[in-house]
Amino acid sequence: MLAALIRQAQQAGLSPEPGFAPKELHWLAQLHSGKFTGVLPLREGKKGRQVARCPELSQPEMMALPRVLGQTQAAHFLADSCGVIALLPERAGQEVDAKTQAKHGAYAALLERAAQDLPQLLPVLEVLRNPAELAELRAELAQRGAKATDRLSFAVDGLDLLESELWYDWWRRFRRQVFGQPTTTGTMLDLSSGEVVTPAKTHPKLNKLGVGAMPTGASLIGYDKEAFSSYGLQAGENGAVSEENAAAYRAALEHLLAQAPVLGQMKVAVWFDHRQAEGQALIDAIENPATLTQASETFSWDDWDDTEAIQIVQTPEQQAAVAHTRAQQLLSALRRGETPPTLTAQYFALAISGASGRAMVRDWHTGSLEQLAEAVATWFEDLAITNLSGKRAKRPRFFSLLMNIQRPKPQSTSMDDYLKPIRNLQLPLWRAALDPNAPIPFSAVAKLMEAHKAQVMTGQFSEALSRDGDGEDKSRIYTRMALLKAYHNRKARRQLARGQGGFLMSSSVDPHHPSPAYHCGRLMYLLANVQDAQGSDVNAGVVQRYYGAASSTPALVLGRLTRLSQHHLAKIAREKPGLALTLERDIAAVWSALGHALPKTLSLEEQSLFALGYYQQLADSVSRRQDLAAQRKAAAAQADPHPATSPLAETTQTEQTAQGE
Template sequence: MLHALTTYAQNNLSDSEPGFAPKDIRWEIVLTGPQTATPVPCGDTSRKDYSGRTFKKCPHLEQRELIAGGITRSHFLADTLAVVTLFNEKEEPPDAKTQEKHRFFIQLLRDASGAMPQLSAVADLLDDETKLAHLNRELRELKAKATDKASFKVDGDYVLDSHLWHDWWREFRRSLSAEPRPEASTMRCFVTGNHISPALTHEKIRGLPGGLPTGDVLAGFDKEAFQSFGLEQGCNAAMSEESAKMYTAALNELIKNHSIRFPGVQITYWFKKTVPREDDPLPFLSEGQGRETGAQTENGTRIALNDARRLLRKIREGAKHGEKVDYLHDNQYYAATLSGMSGRVMLRDWMEGQFEDLVVAVNTWFDELEIVRLDGSIAYGPKFFAVLSATVRDPKDLPAPYVSAMWHSAMNHQARIPEQALARALDRFRVAIMTDEYVNPFSVAVIKACLNRTARLSKGGEPMLSPHLNTEHPNPAYQCGRLLAVYAKLQRAALGDVGAGVVQRYYAAASATPALVFGQLTRLAQFHLAKLESGGLTHWYNDQIAGIMQCIGDRMPATLSLTDQSLFALGYYQQIAEMNRKKETTTPEEEKNNE
């Protein structure tokens, strides 16, 4: 993973260098003369996710450098308004530490003015209490916050865009570095294999769910339990400062611009060759969930499904006719599933593989999750978050390890779907059935997908479960579920709405120990058949029951495993959907008369 991240940084982050980092600047303080300084919002303020303008190469000090030698330091050229202008929303006097950082900020500007003379005017401005007070009044009127980052624009140019200060800054930062440890001088870099002096600490990774606001470390050895052979800190996983900078810069950039967030996890991904947005298969799975109405979700799912199939056809037809598109063939994907945990980065999963395999996996995901609705229409394969939500009472209950395992199975069609997904989906379905609540078709879709993928990977060949009812399914548990559905419909036809019917009273027992329950249910069915007023309807139900009984065979199953209970649920659901579908065009009596 570190090698892949380093390669990504080399190819895409040319500005990646120790002592520099991208920063979001919300305020530019514009100097147009010796007496004039105006605060202006920086970047596109109309955006909902406005965070300022991103400057890709800003001077940056790590925490250990900010406090090296017991000196309180600030950053250079860009820092919070509290440090830069002593700004405070409540007009309270700054504390001693903030004042010390402010003085250090000014001193850095004066020291660097030999390399960039324009900085002298900025230092003079910040040293003038009257001008500073006027500037802060304007910032309060603009609703600025003390934690917003600010920098400067002098004579129409951003100081952060200039290269004049770069060499001065590199030299200043080197002056903060401690002498290298003797044992570190001959260690090999984990990434390059070169002899290097290891960086003792690495930059933090920011923006992870569960992580600290200040960031989390991927490679950290601050506790003795993490150290080996008497080595301290970064010597336990030796990387040069340049290598450490590359992998941390790559991860931070990917998390910010190329990642997907689900409860508890952040999924970063990239490709060896650049893929246009319209041909990136992962947004087909992930985009839009949680922000759409029902109709919009259905439409978005259909569009995603069509896009996934279009992309797969594009790859296969190109290979067939020898018209290969470069980024679609011989391309590689990389994906890391990450979480923050008490200041450390938790790598939950790492995947890499061929781009075509990823496209196949996305198509397989949609196909496996296709299921009939209770009204007989088709619910096309849902997006990823809809699948997760269908297996829990509240999406907030989703545990991160479960989300990570489910994502792995979505991206790899040769990986099993976690068994707990089957148990969770079955539980949600059972609760909905027994309480007569809305049955989420995606819960049933997860059951079907789990069973089919297990069958495909274990036995080979085509799976036996389709989106619609399979009257010839050989498993007795599936047929038992069908039989309960027919009994439930028979009761309603005979007695109308009786409140708690056979499903609410018997589903739990029937789906676990059918042999103990179906005898009583069959006797109830005889009573209900006698109550029917239509002879044609009686014959129709008798034929349905007889046909299902023939499929079950001579012996009703005594107990059902988790897999069998899942088949029971699927048989029940698909039988209901089939009867509802036929009800749209014909009644059971009309169907009997037409035979």
């Protein structure tokens, strides 16, 4: 993993030199002829301007710096917070604490030491020593809304100090003289390269991790406990990595984490040895399927050159659009059974989260771009479910899958507390997205079924499906059904691979499904629908009263509902013989699939099949009624282009006719 990160740093042209690191800069104080003239805001939205090479000190170096400078606190060189440099308080009217004042003294002392060799820094030092100039700087920062934690640096007579290279050599010399220089003769094997090196005592922290990490950063590799010295090894000697390689993996990981999506309570950093744009589009699609553009109908592999990255097309936005289209075409071609040429690009996927001051690697996955495309295509196919319009519902976002496993979040509950019961599901779901053979955890099904039953038995399920459009509640149902289907398809795929049978479910109702539990769910919907003589889409009363018992003891409940349905069917036949015939035919077809025998009890896994059978039969019945109503309406409009009735009356009449048929 470390070796792959180091190669990524080299490929991306990042700056892995020890003592240098990219940082965000929010404000630039401008000096002309030794006088302060104003501040330039660099913030764009919530982020500041990214400066590729800034002076950087590790935590041990920061701890040693006060002794070197003769100060009680430490400060960063050239760029530090507005509180440290300008003594800007956290709140207006407050006094700056003694610790911040001590850091301000350390900043000036470090600047004074550098100014002995770099006279360009003297104007900055003079402003800091002049109380009036410093007060003016502080006042303008406060007026412009700067925060005490915002990072500030200086421009002298038009020269941006951080962006210039005038301080590079001095900074290297300073670090060597003050903190020592690694010996040229190596003493240990570098775990990332296999070369003989002098190991770095400590590794730089990750500042872009977030998700559980401390604001001051988190260490990916660290040895700060006494147990790590039990074999006479100190700190970084326990896992030797050179200072240069430690800086390189940190630079690559910081760059990746800055743009990595948050999935649940972890970040997922993914990179490729080439074809980065297309590969990233596939990864983005897992998090948000809507990012992929519509695939073209025809696609040929003839123009796919996997040895070269795509060329930049005028703007980065256009390049991203091309990459998304190519990724979608790749998925579509795989679905059509077209075998691409060997795609040599390799991907590396790192799932990581913070635990206070440490970074925890949750998962590490590698493979080819072809394998990734096949995995994403299978992921989408397993999650495909038909909506009430007879079309495939929108592909759910990854975070939506996680959130809809349990009941909706109450407003009084924090997001962190809400995610705690399902936190252990984010990693197996992520693995399932990257590996077509990885299972959906059964614990996700158990949690989902608890929430689903509550939704059904409170009437929220029926109410949501009766509304027009695809609102949040209806989308929640689609997402849950999609995840249940994915669970059973993943299980069936493993069974088929072992020669143990297995049945891959389709996105719509399947009369040939081998499970009686699935057909019990179908029967439950049809019997509940019979109770409504008007044939409405969803009968809430029967469903609320009997769904829970029917899904666990179908023989007891469905047998009773079947007997009751005969009375209702006879009544419907007198008023709407066409509707009665349709209902009887559908019920008979389900009984035929069941073999005229209802299971006495269903396990929790079988209850999930019951839920799928119920939903898919409902979606099929509703979409067929909608299609028939639309056909009747179109036929009526063609027969009488100038109807006497109002459009609303015509719609009602057409729907009643469709139900009667």
